[in-house]
Amino acid sequence: MAGRIAVKRRTIRPRTLVVAAAAWLLAVVFLLPYAEMVVTALRPADELRDASYLPRHFAWSNFVGVWTDSTLGGNLRVTLLVAGGSTLLALLVALPAAYYTARVRYRGRRYFLLLVLVTQMFQPTSLLVGLYREFFQLDMLNSVWTLVLCNAAFNLAFAVWILTAYIGSIPVELEEAAMIDGLGRLGALRRVVLPLAMPGVVTAVIFTFISAWNEFVMGLTLSTVPNSQPLTVGINNFIGNYTVQWNYLFAGSVVAILPVVVLFALIERQVVSGLTAGSVK
Structure with a gap:
């Protein structure tokens, strides 16, 4: 028929099918431990040793008992304070340092960036003895502020590195135009640079927050009182000397x-944009 519009069908290559199947298989392999975690969380106590994959009865009361029979509520509050406080503190220090490093070509700039990168090689566990002794002498053990300072310090280098790369990719002419119109340096930073650098800021925020949220060793060493321990240590308390409360x-x-998964899903696009900052000129 003359008036019929020919529609070109897109053919799928065998290589594409193989790559897609491999990707789905890899995703299933990585998701299986999380599925097992959810299933075990819903098992009654008398079915924990059963060989079946799914329980015969789902014990939704486990999610109630985990709050009433432990200090998990206080541990969650401590983790929220530590993750939020350390993220805010790291961002307040990293942002001016990254802005100055990206905009000013001072002597020793490369060595400073190299030093920032080298500090990422130090593990918190290698400094635990010194940190414990220092905070013991300052009478700051079992304090939320101690964990905030430690987590902010160990995540500061990554935040500076990410923000330096992103701010450096923003044309300096935009700031100069804003300052010609009457804005000062701080005004140009607040009204021009920060809105454009928001993907980089979000990347630094989410990675610092997740790192502080998942931190375990410092929380276990610097906090010995159950109510002052973070959530990761509070969960570990379900493992006893003779029994383990698996449910x-x-x-x-x-x-x-759950909070970290939801947070990352909401801002995943900005995180990817921030990680690729400076890769294309």
């Missing part, structure tokens, strides 16, 4: 990962 352990783990 509460996995229920607490589900509670612990």
Whole structure:
């Protein structure tokens, strides 16, 4: 028929099918432990040793008992304060340092960036003895502020590196035009640079927040009182000397990962944009 519009069908290559199947298989492999965690969190206590994959009865009460039979509520509050406080502190220090490094070509700039990168090689566990002794002498053990300072310090280098790369990719002519119109340096930073650098800021925020949220070793060493310990240590308390409360352990783990998963899903696009900052000129 003359008036019929020919529609070109897109053919799928065998290579594309193989890559897609491999990607789905890899995703299933990585998601299976999380599925097992959710299933175990819903198992009754008398079915924990059953060989079946799914329980005969779903014990939704495990998600209630994990709050009433433990200090998990206080641990969650401590983790929120530590993750939020350390993220805010790291951002307040990293932003001016990154802005100055990206805009001013001072002597030793490369060595400063190299030093920032080298500090990422130090593990918190290698400094635990010194940190414990220092905070013990300052009478700051079992304090939220201690964990805030430590987490902010260990995540500061990454925040500076990411923000320096992103601010450096913003044309300096935009700031100069804003300052010609009457804005000062701080005004140009607040009204021009920060809105454009928001993907980089979000990337630094989410990675600092997740790192502080998942931190375990410093929380276990610097906090010995149950109510002052972070969520990761509170979940570990379900592992006793002779018994393990598997249903509460996995229920607490589900509670612990949900906020981070939701937060990352909401800002995933900006995180990818921030990570690729400076890769294309």
